[in-house]
Amino acid sequence: DSLAPFVAGGFPSLGISGGGSTGNLSFGLQPYWHGTERFVVWLADSGGTERGGSNVSAPQEFNLTVLPVNNAPTFELAAPSVPVLEGSGRTSVLLVVNISRGSPTGNEDEQNLTFFVARVADGAANLTGELPSVVLNPDGKTANLSFVAQPYWYGVDTWVLTLEDSGGVESGGGDASAAQ
Known part of the structure; x- marks a missing residue:
């Protein structure tokens, strides 16, 4: 049979x-x-x-x-560089677009997002007097870079940006974007 x-x-x-x-x-x-x-x-x-x-x-x-698994958030840079004038003071520009909280189904939409900015120590001048910040805009899909350009300084300063969510890494999930 x-x-x-x-x-x-x-x-x-x-x-x-x-x-x-x-x-x-x-x-x-x-x-x-x-x-x-x-x-x-x-x-x-x-x-x-x-x-x-x-x-x-x-x-x-x-x-x-x-079991649910957290998906890492993603984003794109609006531009690869941000030109500003020497001594221009406080500057705020659109830097991040197409932010995704991880899942296209919307089940991660309530997670908190935090941007982290780190200076790349490549010998460039420290053109900002304080650590730049990246703040999520009310639309939830874009974010602005805010910094103060030091007076009488010019050149190139390089920073790396990552985005983390509050979803955790249980069961092999991810909570941090790729650095850009």
Whole structure:
């Protein structure tokens, strides 16, 4: 007799297949899906039900739980450099665009975002008297760079920007963007 597995239940985001006598069940997840789904499985053989027999096993139930994983935020620079005039004082310019909190499904939209700015020690002049800051704009998709240009200084200063969210790194998730 040949055996055929049957599965009932499940979420449409799961594609399920099984076969043979190994008892293995494989599935594929839709991107960004997480949660718990209940399944019922049973086997049917090709022996038929003649003389009052049964060709179906007793159903077995199980739950499949997929844990959520935090996705790192991303962003793009509006421009690779910010030109300012020597001694121009406090400056605020649009620097960051296309901010994503991680997941396109919106399940990470409540996370807090924080930008970190670090000076690259490459021998360049320290053109700002204080550490520049990057502040998220009310639209949540852009951010401005704010700094004070020191008087009588000119040249090139290089900074690296990263973005972190409050989602953590449990279960292999990510909470920091690539440095730019």
